[in-house]
Amino acid sequence: MPEEQTNTSNITLKGTTAVTGLVMGVARVYSRGNININPDPVDEARLPEEKTKFEQARKAVGATMERLSDFAHSRNDSDTRDILNAQHGILNDPELEIMVHQAIDERSVRAEKAIYDAFQHYIDLIKASEKSFLMSRLSDLRDVRDRLINNVQQLGMIASFGKNAVMVAEDVSPIEVITFARNGVKGIVCTSGGLTSHASIIANAMGIPMIIDAKSAMRTLRDGDTIILDGYGNVVIACPDEEMTSSYTRMIKKYKEEEKRLRHVIDKPSETACGTRILLQANIDFEEEVLNIEKYRAEGIGLLRTDTLLMNSGPLTMDRKRQEEFCQTAFSGSGSSQVTIRLLDVGGDKLLNIKAKESNPFLGWRGVRILLDRRELLLSQLEAICRVAGRYPGRTRILVPMVSNLEEFLEVKRELAGMQKNLQKKGVPVDPNIVLGIMVEVPSVALQIRLYAEHVDFLSIGTNDLTQYTLAVDRGNSLIASLYQPMHPAVLTFIAMTVNAGAEFHVPVAVCGELASEPFAALVLAGLGVRELSMTPRLIPKVKQALRLYHIPEMKKLSDAAMNCLTTDELKRIKSDWLAGYKEKLKKQQAD
Ligand code: PEP
Ligand code: MG
Numbered sequence: 001m002p003e004e005q006t007n008t009s010n011i012t013l014k015g016t017t018a019v020t021g022l023v024m025g026v027a028r029v030y031s032r033g034n035i036n037i038n039p040d041p042v043d044e045a046r047l048p049e050e051k052t053k054f055e056q057a058r059k060a061v062g063a064t065m066e067r068l069s070d071f072a073h074s075r076n077d078s079d080t081r082d083i084l085n086a087q088h089g090i091l092n093d094p095e096l097e098i099m100v101h102q103a104i105d106e107r108s109v110r111a112e113k114a115i116y117d118a119f120q121h122y123i124d125l126i127k128a129s130e131k132s133f134l135m136s137r138l139s140d141l142r143d144v145r146d147r148l149i150n151n152v153q154q155l156g157m158i159a160s161f162g163k164n165a166v167m168v169a170e171d172v173s174p175i176e177v178i179t180f181a182r183n184g185v186k187g188i189v190c191t192s193g194g195l196t197s198h199a200s201i202i203a204n205a206m207g208i209p210m211i212i213d214a215k216s217a218m219r220t221l222r223d224g225d226t227i228i229l230d231g232y233g234n235v236v237i238a239c240p241d242e243e244m245t246s247s248y249t250r251m252i253k254k255y256k257e258e259e260k261r262l263r264h265v266i267d268k269p270s271e272t273a274c275g276t277r278i279l280l281q282a283n284i285d286f287e288e289e290v291l292n293i294e295k296y297r298a299e300g301i302g303l304l305r306t307d308t309l310l311m312n313s314g315p316l317t318m319d320r321k322r323q324e325e326f327c328q329t330a331f332s333g334s335g336s337s338q339v340t341i342r343l344l345d346v347g348g349d350k351l352l353n354i355k356a357k358e359s360n361p362f363l364g365w366r367g368v369r370i371l372l373d374r375r376e377l378l379l380s381q382l383e384a385i386c387r388v389a390g391r392y393p394g395r396t397r398i399l400v401p402m403v404s405n406l407e408e409f410l411e412v413k414r415e416l417a418g419m420q421k422n423l424q425k426k427g428v429p430v431d432p433n434i435v436l437g438i439m440v441e442v443p444s445v446a447l448q449i450r451l452y453a454e455h456v457d458f459l460s461i462g463t464n465d466l467t468q469y470t471l472a473v474d475r476g477n478s479l480i481a482s483l484y485q486p487m488h489p490a491v492l493t494f495i496a497m498t499v500n501a502g503a504e505f506h507v508p509v510a511v512c513g514e515l516a517s518e519p520f521a522a523l524v525l526a527g528l529g530v531r532e533l534s535m536t537p538r539l540i541p542k543v544k545q546a547l548r549l550y551h552i553p554e555m556k557k558l559s560d561a562a563m564n565c566l567t568t569d570e571l572k573r574i575k576s577d578w579l580a581g582y583k584e585k586l587k588k589q590q591a592d
Pocket of ligand 2: 439462464465
């Protein structure tokens with residue numbers, strides 16, 4: 001299929017599916033960068049709303065600046081910090097608020113126009129003064145202005161998208177995906193992005209189909225176009241004609257029926273055809289997802305990402321009570337099963353705006369590195385977890401992210417022991433049996449895995465990062481997306497080494513990266529000896545269905561074949577042969 005057809009109907013764009021699904025909706029072109037001021041006045045009744053928009057934008061931009069300034073401080077970057085502090089001063093200038101409110105009240109303009117004019121007033125004053133030291137402040141002023149206006153426009157834009165929106169954007173951040181999800185967006189199309197970028201992971205968790213790398217989307221698709229996002233066929237179709245619309249309507253119906261059929265497996269035991277138990281746990285990012293644990297019969301939580309707690313707040317601090325609430329919800333939503341709480345893993349692509357300050361954020365200040373530098377964050381997390389764990393003895397696992405040397409783990413272990421002792425002294429009930437493990441996601445750890453296995457209580461393999469660090473392929477970069485191969489023999493070798501070390505030292509080994517949620521990959525992982533898989537709960541039935549149809553020796557054959565692939569094509573062939581056989585098995589099962 002050509003990359004782009006430019007008829008007036010059935011405009012078809014190729015992309016790569018990051019989250020499968022099929023939806024039909026209305027294209028909403030979303031851009032952070034453009035500042036187009038609407039000068040038209042608004043009804044008097046809307047004026048208070050415009051003022052609220054300004055206040056909300058001021059708060060949000062202020063929080064981002066504080067976070068950036070905090071980050072600059074931690075890097076001893078006093079220049080950046082000074083600029084940000086000056087910008088913060090502008091933002092909080094009472095004069096700015098007066099001018100914006102006055103413009104809204106007296107001229108009935110929108111918040112964006114009022115902000116623009118207020119800043120223009122400052123800019124004109126500086127220009128008239130002709131003082132060179134003030135001239136250098138102009139770009140700071142414009143930057144604050146643009147951030148405010150962008151924010152105001154986005155607030156209005158997202159709220160007005162309506163439930164049928166399919167977002168079309170260059171790229172989206174994790175926080176934007178959360179905002180989309182909370183506003184009922186149906187699908188996301190991006191011109192760039194990565195399959196396991198955190199934005200994709202969150203879209204997956206939220207069940208929002210997403211296509212990335214649809215290169216010409218921003219040029220070709222127009223706001224308001226009817227759009228079909230076909231995550232099964234890796235295409236986006238705009239302005240479908242009648243025939244195309246009814247063909248896709250039929251397809252949507254078919255997929256819905258298939259989903260229904262999959263429900264038969266939900267209550268079946270999670271075991272292979274030969275009776276080997278495979279623990280299927282949930283990856284949870286948000287409180288909203290906790291209900292899915294029971295719905296899809298996940299056996300506990302294999303990965304509770306706590307990062308969203310920080311993304312929702314402003315500066316680099318976490319409210320302990322809020323963390324306790326989140327953990328409490330996780331425990332009460334998972335019956336009597338295990339809850340694996342991962343310590344904060346921000347950095348990389350997960351700390352909005354800050355990534356620009358590091359040239360290699362994925363190799364930078366991330367995960368446990370931040371926690372050990374900002375000890376108060378680590379202690380606050382450990383305290384929140386230990387307090388809640390005390391109420392649910394025997395169920396807590398703590399997972400340390402982005403470990404790249406043993407000392408990091410040992411240091412967290414010391415802090416955990418100290419925290420438990422302190423709480424005990426204060427009379428707070430604690431669970432002495434909390435277990436502590438690490439994410440295996442950095443090659444140095446996988447290479448020396450026996451050393452770690454001696455010290456940790458469990459290991460959880462993060463294939464998303466392990467792949468990017470092993471193959472030196474940024475997980476969020478669409479230019480090299482085809483090189484991002486989580487089933488590359490090098491990655492599988494690291495997984496096999498980890499499983500073997502786990503068996504030798506009697507340490508449980510789980511896989512919690514996205515790989516665990518693909519049926520074919522799940523079989524390969526089970527063939528390598530993995531017995532715990534953790535994934536977005538709604539994908540559990542599909543994986544369980546596959547596991548139940550194969551025997552361990554068959555899975556071992558698949559994993560041997562995958563480990564010995566010399567080329568990507570070879571792996572593709574093995575997978576498509578398997579798929580053909582799998583479809584047959586499913587057909588037979590349905591017929592029986
Ligand atoms: C991983 O790296 O595989 C993982 C599960 O963690 P995250 O995707 O949050 O980095
Ligand atoms: Mg990771």
